[in-house]
Amino acid sequence: MARVAVYVTPKAGILDPQGVTIERALPALGFEGVSQVRVGRYITLEVEGAEGEELNAQIESMSRRLLANPIIEDFFVEIVDDREYPHESCGGSEEVIVGEENTPRKAGEHAASPWTAADPYASGEEAAEGGEPEAEGDEDFEKGKEGVITSEDKPPSKAGEHAASPWTAADPFASGKEEVAKEDREAGKE
Amino acid sequence: MTAKTVSGAASAEPGAEAPRRMVNFGIVVFPGSNCEYDAHHALSTFPEAAPHYLWHKDHDLDGADVVVLPGGFSYGDYLRTGAIARFSPIMREVAAFARAGGPVLGICNGFQILAEAHLVHGALLQNRGLKFICHPQYLKVERNDTPFTRRFEVGQVIQVPVNHNEGNWTAGSESLRQIEEQGLVVFRYCDEQGNVTAEANPNGAVDNVAGIVNETGNVLGMMPHPERVCEDQVGGTDGRGVFGSLIDHILER
Numbered sequence: 501m502a503r504v505a506v507y508v509t510p511k512a513g514i515l516d517p518q519g520v521t522i523e524r525a526l527p528a529l530g531f532e533g534v535s536q537v538r539v540g541r542y543i544t545l546e547v548e549g550a551e552g553e554e555l556n557a558q559i560e561s562m563s564r565r566l567l568a569n570p571i572i573e574d575f576f577v578e579i580v581d582d583r584e585y586p587h588e589s590c591g592g593s594e595e596v597i598v599g600e601e602n603t604p605r606k607a608g609e610h611a612a613s614p615w616t617a618a619d620p621y622a623s624g625e626e627a628a629e630g631g632e633p634e635a636e637g638d639e640d641f642e643k644g645k646e647g648v649i650t651s652e653d654k655p656p657s658k659a660g661e662h663a664a665s666p667w668t669a670a671d672p673f674a675s676g677k678e679e680v681a682k683e684d685r686e687a688g689k690e
Numbered sequence: 691m692t693a694k695t696v697s698g699a700a701s702a703e704p705g706a707e708a709p710r711r712m713v714n715f716g717i718v719v720f721p722g723s724n725c726e727y728d729a730h731h732a733l734s735t736f737p738e739a740a741p742h743y744l745w746h747k748d749h750d751l752d753g754a755d756v757v758v759l760p761g762g763f764s765y766g767d768y769l770r771t772g773a774i775a776r777f778s779p780i781m782r783e784v785a786a787f788a789r790a791g792g793p794v795l796g797i798c799n800g801f802q803i804l805a806e807a808h809l810v811h812g813a814l815l816q817n818r819g820l821k822f823i824c825h826p827q828y829l830k831v832e833r834n835d836t837p838f839t840r841r842f843e844v845g846q847v848i849q850v851p852v853n854h855n856e857g858n859w860t861a862g863s864e865s866l867r868q869i870e871e872q873g874l875v876v877f878r879y880c881d882e883q884g885n886v887t888a889e890a891n892p893n894g895a896v897d898n899v900a901g902i903v904n905e906t907g908n909v910l911g912m913m914p915h916p917e918r919v920c921e922d923q924v925g926g927t928d929g930r931g932v933f934g935s936l937i938d939h940i941l942e943r
Contacts (some may be wrong), residue, residue: 517819
């Protein structure tokens with residue numbers, strides 16, 4: 501079984517009203533110098549049966565056809581096995597501020613896979629407020645949710661060249677994805 | 691479904707009208723659609739229209755002359771608006787119908803589904819202002835040579851309500867060039883005088899696009915709701931032009 505993460509982000513040049521709004525809100529909280537805020541979607545899934553190239557092709561196809569709309573979105577696929585978790589492979593060493601306690605934490609310490617947690621949708625707020633984790637493994641996950649994913653040492657995607665990480669590209673939003681949209685449109689017209 | 695005919699008793703009377711050819715409108719209902727009744731009601735005000743519903747799991751269009759994809763929140767707008775509905779079984783039939791030249795009208799969520807299905811250009815993003823908008827909106831008619839706009843004049847300003855959260859139409863640069871070259875835009879947001887301005891644009895749509903057709907002109911996606919302005923008592927009749935045009939188109943074929 502393969503565990504897969506698909507990151508979907510708005511394409512270069514596409515207006516992202518949520519990103520713009522967040523970018524405008526940050527200075528009000530005292531965070532200056534923030535730009536290029538883009539809001540995307542992070543999808544995790546498990547796939548049984550397919551492996552290797554077949555798996556890559558499957559994930560790419562489902563991403564193009566359903567998970568992302570290549571006219572307006574780029575996607576980046578990460579395929580991991582049971583021993584590698586995407587957050588760990590992403591690493592991260594930035595200091596982050598968690599919750600209202602303003603307690604600095606190292607993002608890397610808390611980076612954990614969403615799949616190790618009992619409930620991947622559990623809120624991280626309780627942990628930030630000092631609540632007791634309920635299930636084994638939750639603690640890491642809940643703190644991990646606050647972690648900042650950086651791209652410095654992110655390994656190349658296994659899903660193919662099209663899948664450039666939004667974080668590793670020199671210009672994260674300009675990576676020649678026009679053709680992807682075009683191909684998809686043509687495919688859709690058949 | 692067969693076309694309705696006048697009763698035998700009526701036609702037997704001397705001077706009675708000949709059986710009228712009815713236009714079958716198939717209104718596709720997805721889980722989460724909520725404007726199918728409005729569309730059905732609006733169409734029922736036209737004596738020549740025979741509207742009927744099509745369930746999204748159906749595999750045929752039940753003899754429809756025109757397919758309508760109504761507004762709503764198909765599949766709860768999960769993932770992206772229209773993204774799941776696009777893969778409903780009936781959409782295969784709708785696409786084949788469209789390829790064969792059959793008129794398909796997508797309103798609001800129906801437009802979003804058509805865009806996801808690549809039956810019209812572009813995609814619908816969240817409104818620029820991040821707010822759900824719901825108000826009467828002026829539109830400029832750009833073309834009257836389509837099956838949807840025959841009863842309008844080019845340049846005519848009509849008032850049709852908008853009612854959406856994701857109506858911010860956009861397209862890739864290649865698509866935009868094609869749309870411009872082929873004049874695929876049918877309606878643009880404008881002010882009362884017909885000026886297409888940024889101020890008159892309610893959602894941030896590129897070039898104020900409110901409705902576009904495909905290259906062959908037989909598939910129209912539009913964000914505003916013509917079915918809601920088909921009777922004076924609900925505030926306007928400008929929407930009648932869209933359905934009336936479709937009826938003319940079918941009857942004269």
